[in-house]
Amino acid sequence: MRHLLIFFFTLEAWSQTTHRLAANADTVxxxxxxxxxxxxxxxxxxxxxxxxxxGVGAADMLEAAGVPKSKIEPAKYAIAQRSPKARGHFxxxxxxxxxxxxxxxxxxxxxxxxxxxxxxxxxxGQNGVLADLFADRPASERRRIIPLDxxxxxxxxxxxxxxxxxxxxxxxxxxxxxxxxxxxxSPPGRHAGNxxxxxxxAGTKLFIPVFEAGALFQVGDGHAAQADGEADQxxxxxxxxxxxxxxxxxxQPLTWxxxxxPTHWIAMGLHQDVNQxxxxxxEQALEFLTKEKKMKDADAYMLMSVGVDLRITQLxxxxxxxxxxxxxxxxxxxx
Numbered sequence: 001m002r003h004l005l006i007f008f009f010t011l012e013a014w015s016q017t018t019h020r021l022a023a024n025a026d027t028v029x030x031x032x033x034x035x036x037x038x039x040x041x042x043x044x045x046x047x048x049x050x051x052x053x054x055g056v057g058a059a060d061m062l063e064a065a066g067v068p069k070s071k072i073e074p075a076k077y078a079i080a081q082r083s084p085k086a087r088g089h090f091x092x093x094x095x096x097x098x099x100x101x102x103x104x105x106x107x108x109x110x111x112x113x114x115x116x117x118x119x120x121x122x123x124x125g126q127n128g129v130l131a132d133l134f135a136d137r138p139a140s141e142r143r144r145i146i147p148l149d150x151x152x153x154x155x156x157x158x159x160x161x162x163x164x165x166x167x168x169x170x171x172x173x174x175x176x177x178x179x180x181x182x183x184x185x186s187p188p189g190r191h192a193g194n195x196x197x198x199x200x201x202a203g204t205k206l207f208i209p210v211f212e213a214g215a216l217f218q219v220g221d222g223h224a225a226q227a228d229g230e231a232d233q234x235x236x237x238x239x240x241x242x243x244x245x246x247x248x249x250x251x252q253p254l255t256w257x258x259x260x261x262p263t264h265w266i267a268m269g270l271h272q273d274v275n276q277x278x279x280x281x282x283e284q285a286l287e288f289l290t291k292e293k294k295m296k297d298a299d300a301y302m303l304m305s306v307g308v309d310l311r312i313t314q315l316x317x318x319x320x321x322x323x324x325x326x327x328x329x330x331x332x333x334x335x
Contacts, residue, residue: 016046023052023092023239025078028220031088031185033193035178035212039096042214045248047097048111053169053220054079054090056237057121065121065143073239089171089185089194089221096214100248104210106174106217109245113167113202116239120146120155120224125233127316134232146236148224155224155236163225167240170196170221177211185221187319188270192257195268196235196314197323198226205260207249217246233316256284259323265292267324268313274320281310285324293331303330 019041021027027040043049059076063069079086100106123143124134134142146155148165155163173193176183188194192208200206208215219242226235259266267288269281285308289300307330313321 016048017044018048018050019043020050021052021092021095023054023073023090024075025082027092028054028075028079029091029093029218030079030083030086032182033091033173033176033185033191033218034182035175035180035216037094037175037216039094039214039216041093042096042098043246045097045099045246048243048245049095050241050243051092051095051219052116052241053092053222053239055117055121055222055239056089056234058087062121062145064139065123065145067119067145071117071119091171091185091218091220093218094175094214094216095218095246096216097246097248098214100210100215101213102211103253104215105249105252105254106208106210106215107247107249108172108206108208108217109247110169110200110202110204110206110242111245112243113169114241115148115150115165115167115224116241118148118150120148120236120238122146122232122234122236125316127318128232129229129315130231131233148236148238163236165224165236166198166201167222167224167238168198168201168226169219169240169242170194170223170226170235172200172206172208172219173217174208174210175212175216187317188321189319190256194221194317195257195321196221196223196226196230196317197259197266197268197321198223198228199261199264199266199323199325200259203262207254207258207260209254209256210248215246215248219244229312230314230316256280258284258288263328265326265328267326269322269324270319272319274312274315274322277320277322278310281322281324285326288326
């Protein structure tokens with residue numbers, strides 16, 4: 001039997017393929033998720049895809065902020081020529097995962113995240129939590145290009161201040177239901193999208209409900225670092241290349257995105273009203289503890305109060321995000 005198991009494992013490993021998807025004018029969607037967007041790559045469940053992405057900021061905006069043309073990706077100029085008025089997140093994809101059907105769950109294993117530029121952009125947005133206090137400031141105060149020391153994994157923010165680099169993708173999502181039409185990439189939703197969850201670094205997983213055949217995964221909005229809340233509406237915005245493994249999970253219904261790190265499970269709540277987002281994430285955490293960990297609901301509720309952290313994900317994308325960090329260390333034996 002042992003030899004048979006090894007044989008099947010070897011066959012499965014052979015059947016998996018690694019693909020590469022470049023970011024260019026033919027593979028990047030600007031500013032939206034839409035079930036009608038044609039896929040640019042088709043893969044099988046279990047395949048790995050290395051995906052290039054472009055950071056937030058059109059070429060002209062980066063030039064105005066002081067970035068030399070030689071340091072701006074040619075793909076951004078090509079996209080501007082094709083779609084001069086396009087603004088928003090640059091999202092590479094969609095990737096069609098064979099076998100994914102509505103009601104399934106797409107497991108996105110974030111294997112690796114690499115920074116591809118030596119600079120990042122930060123700018124104050126109109127949805128920032130203190131936007132009114134800075135609305136009349138000159139552009140030179142409202143935006144900044146910040147160097148990235150990728151070798152030391154630090155960003156020299158100002159004299160005497162260095163920000164640790166912890167790269168992750170702000171936006172990873174699937175197509176919303178076709179009836180929703182074209183959905184802006186700014187607010188997150190059940191399809192995930194612009195979660196801006198800084199916990200989803202290399203070595204973690206994101207689980208997303210599937211609404212359309214093939215799931216139609218898109219990714220972008222790279223951050224070299226970001227704090228919980230994303231107070232001024234941007235992090236250290238930059239271009240990243242990610243390595244992802246996609247797995248279709250059947251018979252595991254999920255209504256909202258969920259994450260997993262080596263040390264925590266992550267429940268998520270998303271709503272325009274932050275108080276409603278808090279209630280939703282608490283309900284999602286309660287559901288996880290009762291269904292997945294087989295706890296009684298009263299015990300689970302108490303455990304949430306003494307052992308589960310509720311954190312603000314972001315407050316600036318229209319739809320607010322709150323996430324619950326459920327430590328795996330709480331459970332000393334399998335249930």
